Amino acid sequence: MSPRDVVAELRAARVTAPVELRERVRLVAAAEPAPPRRLLPRRRWLVALVPVAAAAAAAGVVLTRPSHTNSVLHGQAVERAAAPRPVPPQSATLGKLAVPSSTTRVQRYGASLALRVANPAQVSDAVKRALHVVASLGGYPVSVHVSSAGSAGSGELVLKVPRSHVQQAIARLSQLGTIVGEQVDVQDLQGGINATDRTIARLQRQLAELRAEPQTDAITRQIAALTARIAGLQRARASTIRSAHYATIQLSISTRTVARPHHHGHGPLHGLGVAFRWIGIGLVYGLALGAPLVLVAALLWLATRALRRRREDALLSRR
């Protein structure tokens, strides 16, 4: 018998389930509940939901991104918190922070002024004019540093101006360029001077009492000590008042543009890009940590499958 005949005869053979079995299966099938089939199988639901979830996540990232306006305002706020404070160019002869000095109390007055000019030549010119302004008001420069390199230039001046003319000095210096920052520091010294005066008066009373007593060597030494102490306090008082007579103005003139707040406004897909970058980082970490585990799991699965097949073959090799 040829193989084709064998196959033909095998194909002709039919195995029909006996009636008893058919009845058993019908009884089994009769117990079938009538659950409505899903419109989509579970896997297709997943396939459909994944893009929807991804789109929702992307929309969330994009919509929760800080707006352009907010980030700019935030940058300005940060810049304002730092000194020097930017002010509108030529907005006033005095900046908003200008504090008038008191004429009745002793104060230490300090001011910082940052100006911007167009080019190095204007830096040099502004420095000259600043020195002229200070001199005309009875002040003097403590230090002057001017430098230029290419199209950039800067000047750093520390100026002393009589406190009575400090307002005028600041007003005139502000006109030398565009104000990009200013700072005013006022320290009241009157309280310390008053305390020193009281101490001197007390010591002088003690000195007068000592001079009224019979002069012994001990009394003489005490008088000398008190006299020296009173003289020292008076010198310190005079020095304090003298130093407070002049206000210190630190003037910065520069051609450099004001440091703009970092521009956080990005394109509409920036948030999505950030999200994808973090997802990528997560994937790299996951891959690095999970790859060995996946490899071991795959090897175990292959070994288990090979073992199962071998056992099945052994089981089915029986007749």
Added chain:
Amino acid sequence: MRRVTSFTQAAEAHLDDVYGYLAWFTGDRGTAEDLAAETFERALRLWHRFDPGRGSARTWLCQLARTVALDHFRSERRRLRREQLAAVDERFDERLADGLSPELEEALRGLSAGEREVLALRVLLDLDASTAARVLGISATNCTTRLNRALRKLEEALDVAA
């Protein structure tokens, strides 16, 4: 192929196929009856997992039937070991199928369960190689090799008988 939409329809349509497959696989119609009934009971419990997009109901039922049969073989082997009964020939007391010549039926009984299984799937149920391979859990090439080996053994057995 007929599209099956309910378990009842699937059971009606494929009962003979499952039963025939099990009869050839086990070599015993009585055992095949029990295993077929068990297969459909299990199929009813697992029917919610059946996905028509991944294969026909007949293929799915054959896969279930094979699992049931393998469980049976394992338990039978354990039982035989316990009882130290080596001979299993006494089970073959019925005809495997209608329309087979006595020589071919005898040759069929001389095959191993694995060889009869691949004959049942490829010849009796007329599954293509890839579908039969999926039921068996092997590659299509391996399935074809098994089929050729089984047919060659049948041919040799028939030649000897002649």
